[in-house]
Amino acid sequence: MGVGFFSGDERMKDKKEGVLMKASHEKKIHIEMIAAMFLGMLTLFLPYADYTYKSKRYSLSGFEMLTGKTICDGKLILNGSIPVRLLVIALVIILVASFFDFIKNENTSYGISTIAAICMIVIHIWFSTSLERKLKGAKNVSLSYGNLICLILAFALMIWGLYRLWKNKVLNTLDFMAIPGMLYFVINNYIPMFGIVIAFKKLDYSKGIWGSPWVGFNNFKQLFSPNVSFFKSDAWRITRNTLLYNAAFIVLGTIVGVLVGICLADIFSKGFQKFFQTSILLPQLLSYVIITYIVYAFFSNEAGFVNHFLGTDINFYAESKYWPFVLVFVYIWRMVGYNAIIFLSSIVGIDHSIYEAARVDGCGKWKQIRYITLPLLKPTIVTLFMLNVGRIMYSDFGLFYQVTRDSGALYAVTDTIDTYVYRSLMTLNNISLSSAACTYQAVVGFVLVLVVNLLVRRKDKENALF
Amino acid sequence: MDISEYLDENGKDILSELGDAGIAATTKDGAVYGAGAVLSQKGGDAIVMRTDVLEEIGMKEKFDNMTSWSEFEEILKAAVDAGYPGIVNADAEGSTLLAQPFLTGADMFADNIWVDVAGDGNQQIYIDPSDDKVKCFYANESYKDAMIRAGQFYEEGLIYKDAATALEYADTQIKNGVGTAMVKVLEFGWEDTLSASCGYDMSVRFIDGAEIQLSTGTFTKLGFAVPVTAQEPEAAVKFINLMYSNNDVHNSLVYGEKDVDWVMNEDGSASYPEGVEQAEYHQMDFLYGDVLQTAPWENAGLRDAQKEANASVATSKYVGFSIDNTSVANQVTACQGVSNTYKPMLNSGAYGSKTEEKWEEYIEALETAGINEIIAEYQSQLDNWLAQQ
Numbered sequence: 001m002g003v004g005f006f007s008g009d010e011r012m013k014d015k016k017e018g019v020l021m022k023a024s025h026e027k028k029i030h031i032e033m034i035a036a037m038f039l040g041m042l043t044l045f046l047p048y049a050d051y052t053y054k055s056k057r058y059s060l061s062g063f064e065m066l067t068g069k070t071i072c073d074g075k076l077i078l079n080g081s082i083p084v085r086l087l088v089i090a091l092v093i094i095l096v097a098s099f100f101d102f103i104k105n106e107n108t109s110y111g112i113s114t115i116a117a118i119c120m121i122v123i124h125i126w127f128s129t130s131l132e133r134k135l136k137g138a139k140n141v142s143l144s145y146g147n148l149i150c151l152i153l154a155f156a157l158m159i160w161g162l163y164r165l166w167k168n169k170v171l172n173t174l175d176f177m178a179i180p181g182m183l184y185f186v187i188n189n190y191i192p193m194f195g196i197v198i199a200f201k202k203l204d205y206s207k208g209i210w211g212s213p214w215v216g217f218n219n220f221k222q223l224f225s226p227n228v229s230f231f232k233s234d235a236w237r238i239t240r241n242t243l244l245y246n247a248a249f250i251v252l253g254t255i256v257g258v259l260v261g262i263c264l265a266d267i268f269s270k271g272f273q274k275f276f277q278t279s280i281l282l283p284q285l286l287s288y289v290i291i292t293y294i295v296y297a298f299f300s301n302e303a304g305f306v307n308h309f310l311g312t313d314i315n316f317y318a319e320s321k322y323w324p325f326v327l328v329f330v331y332i333w334r335m336v337g338y339n340a341i342i343f344l345s346s347i348v349g350i351d352h353s354i355y356e357a358a359r360v361d362g363c364g365k366w367k368q369i370r371y372i373t374l375p376l377l378k379p380t381i382v383t384l385f386m387l388n389v390g391r392i393m394y395s396d397f398g399l400f401y402q403v404t405r406d407s408g409a410l411y412a413v414t415d416t417i418d419t420y421v422y423r424s425l426m427t428l429n430n431i432s433l434s435s436a437a438c439t440y441q442a443v444v445g446f447v448l449v450l451v452v453n454l455l456v457r458r459k460d461k462e463n464a465l466f
Numbered sequence: 467m468d469i470s471e472y473l474d475e476n477g478k479d480i481l482s483e484l485g486d487a488g489i490a491a492t493t494k495d496g497a498v499y500g501a502g503a504v505l506s507q508k509g510g511d512a513i514v515m516r517t518d519v520l521e522e523i524g525m526k527e528k529f530d531n532m533t534s535w536s537e538f539e540e541i542l543k544a545a546v547d548a549g550y551p552g553i554v555n556a557d558a559e560g561s562t563l564l565a566q567p568f569l570t571g572a573d574m575f576a577d578n579i580w581v582d583v584a585g586d587g588n589q590q591i592y593i594d595p596s597d598d599k600v601k602c603f604y605a606n607e608s609y610k611d612a613m614i615r616a617g618q619f620y621e622e623g624l625i626y627k628d629a630a631t632a633l634e635y636a637d638t639q640i641k642n643g644v645g646t647a648m649v650k651v652l653e654f655g656w657e658d659t660l661s662a663s664c665g666y667d668m669s670v671r672f673i674d675g676a677e678i679q680l681s682t683g684t685f686t687k688l689g690f691a692v693p694v695t696a697q698e699p700e701a702a703v704k705f706i707n708l709m710y711s712n713n714d715v716h717n718s719l720v721y722g723e724k725d726v727d728w729v730m731n732e733d734g735s736a737s738y739p740e741g742v743e744q745a746e747y748h749q750m751d752f753l754y755g756d757v758l759q760t761a762p763w764e765n766a767g768l769r770d771a772q773k774e775a776n777a778s779v780a781t782s783k784y785v786g787f788s789i790d791n792t793s794v795a796n797q798v799t800a801c802q803g804v805s806n807t808y809k810p811m812l813n814s815g816a817y818g819s820k821t822e823e824k825w826e827e828y829i830e831a832l833e834t835a836g837i838n839e840i841i842a843e844y845q846s847q848l849d850n851w852l853a854q855q
Contacts, residue, residue, distance in 0.1 A: 139697045139698070140697070202792075202795075205694070206467075206694040218796070219796065221796075222796035222797070222799070222800055228834050232834070234800070234803065300627075300628055301627035301628050302626065302627040302628045302644070315627070315816055317628075317630065317631045318630065318811055318816050318817070405631045405633070407630065407631050407810070408805075408806040408807040408808065408809065408810055408811065409630070409807060409808075409810070409811045409816075411803075411806070411807050412807075420803075423803070423806070424799055424803075427802070427806075428798075428799045428802050428803075430795055430796065430798075430799040432795075432796075433795075433796055433799050
């Protein structure tokens, strides 16, 4: 929070100084931008791509790629390349930006040229990844130096623009520090979102994602089993399982976590506290593969502990009725240490003088917990609850896939969206159907987060996430 | 990708080794999309059991001459009574008494049959040669009878109780001492390797009626194709051609470097060089196109015997017809989901006395998931194919 306020104040100060500087600034045409634009245009006459045809090496200039050309003795007709066209548009925008000092101000000029330079870099990435497909039929297709020069130019322009904006106090150092994180988000979280189109396509490997035919909502139709009522469909089964298990995990996980946290906090001996804390945290460190075998040792038909001990002959991996309890138990057993430590750290942070005052007033342990610990834990509980609700459509894959040994007879109570998607993808190899299930998961999850947040905000504005 | 334009020039041996039937198996609308494998084509459904156990219970001769599943049941009961474990699952689907694509519901071995599944990797359908109709494999009465038998075997304690969910297969399990017998598809020339992989001397009894015929699946089980992204498709086809014509290429791919990983004996067989017990590189011989090109491992007469056996294999009338599931892909996936739920349990007999009831539930669930749409689609493909023949 502190950093945020500081950066806000800094920015205000910076902006004021920027305004002062701007007032004293002389309006000019940005020669460096015009030069960059001309150099960029010049690279169009240099080779942008190389390829081999009949054992000879040929080049294609940027200009040829722009206008289109017939190559390989007429076997390959190239249409004008869209990335190269966009590149030219970006260069023209840079030219326009060089005059923006007169229209608006210097910072707008640098802002526009920097954005155009970033666009040029993205266009280059697009160009290089799509090149082989574009020149399909030619051999040993590679990028050439004209293209690289243009890329270096774009980088230089971007760095220059950012530097000027920083000098003029439009951007401050904290903005630059946010770049790695933002890049991570864009690359890891936003770019893959385009994959959502697969859910609406019939994916054909030879045509690629964009070339595959659209099928509208067909993939979703199968998920919702058109032949039967919704309550018998795969979608209902996996949604119900995912939501109910997660609800049980959230509620029981919180209750048990708070209880254990309070108990841990009240253990007098520091040594004991550390010992218990470590030992209940240990299961969290076990891989689900190992947990699978522990569970198997209990429930196997041939050599399982439970059947031997009770003298029964229950086929656990075929009887779905036992599994909701088994899975909830395994989950709580595994997670309780982790949850307890989070609550414990909040409890430790509560001011001890409050408890002392309570003791003086004659409050017992139970009343201290009820009237001090629990109310003060509320913000932590609500935040964790909100975070968990955000993931309510996502299930613990290892738990539902490994621990149940993927036993088909248990699917009615163990199949969640994630295991369903995994199975459709890996064993049935139906990418479109699994994408549809993923999209459904994302959309419903998003709506749920919005709804829960809305409810929390109505009741208690402080604790809402947004 | 379609490699037909390169085959005449660069793939002559592919064409000659696979023959018309083999090429037809990978052909669609006149375009050849790959080269199927030439394997040991003779084979069938076989019951495999530990010889030492059979000898101990005095039933070796009975096993070698048995003609029905009831006789096998008696043998297995005697083995289990003597303290040995029962049948273990041959695959990840818990298969114990029935190996696809065989229908082994009838008690007499002679009445068990092999069916053509038209290259259906998902094992959902078969073609009934009596009326040229595509039918659901699991809805067949013979399948149901085989499952009911598995249920009885399970209740009698003749089947490994964890067969439905076991992550290891029969060979390993027999080696580990949790099983005595298995039922599996066995190809000619593979009987000897079983003893090595199971760790015991194994006896094999082929089920008389259930003999594999030459079908599309024979060739498409394994094979090579050229990816659409290939830059030098003709070179790729040339290389595949070598796998169908050049012994040296084949031996190198399978056994590794000559005189280091393996040596060629005078009788034409291959074996480890002196002093080497296990080479770092050693592959299965059927992985690289034409198995008949590879020097046989320590068994000089094997390839000639396989060639002879291949010549005697009957040909299915649907060889060359291959189902295309693209238009019903989602129904196929849904039906697979249903099969995942019921099949391992049925196969391993784990439903016990409830088998028939569960089988009915299974078929109903398949229908809900769209098996009839799949069958209708495949039927129209088959009708078109038959019309073109």
